[in-house]
Amino acid sequence: MDFPDELRYSEEHEWVAVDGARARIGITDFAQDSLGDVVYVELPGVGANVMAHATCAEVESTKSVSEIFSPVTGTVVEVNEALNDAPEQVNADPYGAGWIFVVEMADPAEVDALLDAGGYRALVEEA
């Protein structure tokens, strides 16, 4: 299972790629594997205010409907509308084409509280 070193991770199984004050967010390889075939992603609205560790979107697989949490606080500035037609990208390329939304962070220091790849790998292996 792949957990890129350059990303940070939440305990709720989202990844974060930081670019300045912007955080690109998706669900991890572990999460997509656990969910199974993703058939729909309910994207957050652009302009929505999101709170760290609060739910802001949902993902449906052939097995379940689950919440997606924002790992950081801020404003949604971009969403991956390509997932409306191709939700399976979440499975096929969770860290690339399967990204879900981008947050303009209110406090970029929040990222420091997230797990690094080693910490997240340990969390997942514990599970």
Added chain:
Amino acid sequence: MVDDIDGELDAAAQMAADETLLDDVAGGGPPVLRLYRWSRPALSLGRFQPVDDVDAPACRRRGVEVVRRPTGGMGLLHGGDVTYAVAMPRPAGADGSVDAVYRLLAGGLIAGLARLGVAAAVARHGGPAGPVCFAGQQGADLRVGDRKLCGSAQVWRAGALLQHGSVLVERLAFDETELLRARPGSPPVSRERLRAATVTLQELGAPTDPRHVAHALVEGFAEALDLDLSRRVGSTARRG
């Protein structure tokens, strides 16, 4: 026999009752099991299933209520089934995965069905399917031979989960193939194909009295699960 089944609510009220179970557990309440029937035939749609799948005039002609479930999955017709709902906290560690919870609850369902003389097994995962739940099989479902007997779906919220599902007891005079439209570019599911893909307790020669079925499922969950589901919600124990 203990009355374990709740059959007096319409479709919207049944779904609201299940959502309440989930909210209660998410708020720290104990796990709970509910068994129910439907006061009249109803078509339930998955949480995000396109409404375009529904043939609304056909539903009106048949007097079928249409309701959206909080859980995922595709459309299915209720009326000839017994429905179960389990709300429980997310188990810790590896037991807290989607697959692990399906396996856990499948154990209860399989044990319950065994009490009715039915040897059910977990279905094979067929991947995304069309708009008719019972025309396809996922790893969440139960089969007898290759025919689907029980379809289940989940929603996870705030550290809790709701799984509910439908055990086919007998067939109605019509089915989902009359009520759900084929999607563009996909062939419609024929009535014959749906019948061949499914099986009912009646066809298996098992008991069909809903109270009997519900009681067997309650006992099956009690036998197979290390979960205290004693706070059942049925017609004799429904909360106001």
